[in-house]
Amino acid sequence: MSTKSAPDRVLSLGEKVKASLEGLIGSGELPPGARLNEVALAKRLGVSRGPVREAARALEKTGLVTVILNRGAFVRTMGIDEAMQVYEMNSVMFGFAAARLAVACTGEQAMALRAFLAEMDRAIEAEEKDAFFAANVLFHERILAFSGNAVMEQVYLEHTRKLQLLRRRSFDRTGSMSEANAEHRRLLDAILAGDASLARQLGEAHTRSGRARFLSAIEYRDGLQLAPAAKRPRSQPAA
Amino acid sequence: MSTKSAPDRVLSLGEKVKASLEGLIGSGELPPGARLNEVALAKRLGVSRGPVREAARALEKTGLVTVILNRGAFVRTMGIDEAMQVYEMNSVMFGFAAARLAVACTGEQAMALRAFLAEMDRAIEAEEKDAFFAANVLFHERILAFSGNAVMEQVYLEHTRKLQLLRRRSFDRTGSMSEANAEHRRLLDAILAGDASLARQLGEAHTRSGRARFLSAIEYRDGLQLAPAAKRPRSQPAA
DNA sequence: GCTTCCGATAATGTAAACAATAATTCGGTC
DNA sequence: GACCGAATTATTGTTTACATTATCGGAAGC
Numbered sequence: 001m002s003t004k005s006a007p008d009r010v011l012s013l014g015e016k017v018k019a020s021l022e023g024l025i026g027s028g029e030l031p032p033g034a035r036l037n038e039v040a041l042a043k044r045l046g047v048s049r050g051p052v053r054e055a056a057r058a059l060e061k062t063g064l065v066t067v068i069l070n071r072g073a074f075v076r077t078m079g080i081d082e083a084m085q086v087y088e089m090n091s092v093m094f095g096f097a098a099a100r101l102a103v104a105c106t107g108e109q110a111m112a113l114r115a116f117l118a119e120m121d122r123a124i125e126a127e128e129k130d131a132f133f134a135a136n137v138l139f140h141e142r143i144l145a146f147s148g149n150a151v152m153e154q155v156y157l158e159h160t161r162k163l164q165l166l167r168r169r170s171f172d173r174t175g176s177m178s179e180a181n182a183e184h185r186r187l188l189d190a191i192l193a194g195d196a197s198l199a200r201q202l203g204e205a206h207t208r209s210g211r212a213r214f215l216s217a218i219e220y221r222d223g224l225q226l227a228p229a230a231k232r233p234r235s236q237p238a239a
Numbered sequence: 240m241s242t243k244s245a246p247d248r249v250l251s252l253g254e255k256v257k258a259s260l261e262g263l264i265g266s267g268e269l270p271p272g273a274r275l276n277e278v279a280l281a282k283r284l285g286v287s288r289g290p291v292r293e294a295a296r297a298l299e300k301t302g303l304v305t306v307i308l309n310r311g312a313f314v315r316t317m318g319i320d321e322a323m324q325v326y327e328m329n330s331v332m333f334g335f336a337a338a339r340l341a342v343a344c345t346g347e348q349a350m351a352l353r354a355f356l357a358e359m360d361r362a363i364e365a366e367e368k369d370a371f372f373a374a375n376v377l378f379h380e381r382i383l384a385f386s387g388n389a390v391m392e393q394v395y396l397e398h399t400r401k402l403q404l405l406r407r408r409s410f411d412r413t414g415s416m417s418e419a420n421a422e423h424r425r426l427l428d429a430i431l432a433g434d435a436s437l438a439r440q441l442g443e444a445h446t447r448s449g450r451a452r453f454l455s456a457i458e459y460r461d462g463l464q465l466a467p468a469a470k471r472p473r474s475q476p477a478a
Numbered sequence: 479g480c481t482t483c484c485g486a487t488a489a490t491g492t493a494a495a496c497a498a499t500a501a502t503t504c505g506g507t508c
Numbered sequence: 509g510a511c512c513g514a515a516t517t518a519t520t521g522t523t524t525a526c527a528t529t530a531t532c533g534g535a536a537g538c
């Protein structure tokens with residue numbers, strides 16, 4: 001049977017449910033603060049409650065949901081203050097990675113980073129915000145990856161993903177994009193020049209700029225973690 | 240029935256099992272590489288498999304165990320290389336926290352840190368390695384806590400705990416202890432002097448020193464992640 | 479009219495049973 | 509005697525059912 005369509009199962013049901021939940025949360029169908037009804041989700045996804053529970057617990061550790069005993073799992077609401085802290089941590093790690101890369105950057109890596117830069121330039125020109133966003137994320141992630149510290153990379157990825165819960169595309173204006181890419185270019189120059197100290201400084205500063213852009217972007221957009229607040233007997237975890 | 244001995248339940252069974260497993264792993268009864276047999280553990284702890292599974296999944300996210308589909312959960316073995324990466328990340332975060340503290344340290348906080356320093360001095364004098372170890376851990380943790388970045392603090396705590404899996408007390412010689420505490424004192428001086436740049440540098444350097452002490456401590460102690468290796472059909476996850 | 483208490487309902491926590499998968503063992507063959 | 513293969517066994521993955529807990533509605537009392 002060469003036409004074996006089902007690629008068997010390399011993923012447990014729990015992991016598949018987890019992916020589904022991430023999608024539902026990312027798409028906004030499960031807004032921050034919403035409760036994850038186990039039976040409803042299980043029915044909807046065609047599985048039992050077990051895998052749903054496992055997925056919820058896994059997502060709790062990922063930081064996407066909060067689980068309260070006998071109350072259930074809630075889509076996590078990230079406050080601005082916490083987002084600021086994540087940015088701060090990312091800044092430190094990104095700066096370190098940049099410095100590390102400045103002293104040990106292979107030609108292949110440099111080429112890859114340059115390619116992202118070009119792609120972002122192109123996206124800015126074409127005003128393709130999504131393309132820019134994707135390349136931007138990858139540029140940062142690759143720098144972490146190239147730094148050679150897998151642990152730090154994982155922490156960075158995990159928290160960045162969590163962050164994207166809150167800011168769904170804070171690059172509203174094209175101005176932000178070209179501004180950001182200019183910083184990218186300066187950073188890459190420092191890396192290629194082998195100036196670790198400057199690379200670190202620029203890397204940290206760039207993340208802080210990103211934080212500032214994020215802040216100004218959500219300024220009027222507000223509507224943060226405040227749900228309708230009509231009545232929330234089983235819809236809001238703490239207070 | 241006023242003699243209701245059970246103090247109700249503020250912790251889910253899964254959490255209690257998780258605590259038990261942490262104890263078993265910490266005590267070495269479940270050595271690195273060992274498989275967590277669900278039925279055996281469930282029977283031993285007097286619960287069902289469900290809570291055991293939940294605890295195992297939770298510990299996976301904590302980094303204490305690795306679970307493989309259809310194979311089970313294994314007590315994680317942390318390689319030296321990974322430990323080095325954790326040290327590196329901790330170094331960056333600790334340095335940042337120290338710098339942050341240098342510009343904003345309350346009198347109360349300074350007093351608390353000084354107290355730990357004194358306690359460590361006392362422990363060195365009395366040659367109480369355990370006491371020194373405890374105070375040392377707290378000193379570092381408090382600096383992270385005082386830095387005001389809860390996210391970073393959590394990441395630091397989580398990975399430090401994971402690290403203690405490997406190095407169970409690497410302060411063999413009293414020399415290491417006094418050396419470490421001298422570094423602590425210099426760091427605290429820089430913090431109290433408000434020299435953020437120096438504090439950061441010293442903080443990073445101190446963690447690197449710790450890493451070096453760790454490395455030299457396990458040098459001859461080897462016996463790292465290598466189990467008896469007699470036969471490991473279901474006892475070793477990857478290879 | 480408001481509060482308080484109590485029962486009904488729905489949801490989560492836990493346990494036990496069933497199914498699928500990996501590992502072991504035994505048997506056969508080269 | 510060593511190697512390969514199928515049946516057996518053990519263990520995990522998943523489902524179902526039961527127990528416990530929290531929430532919601534309404535009636536009684538103030």
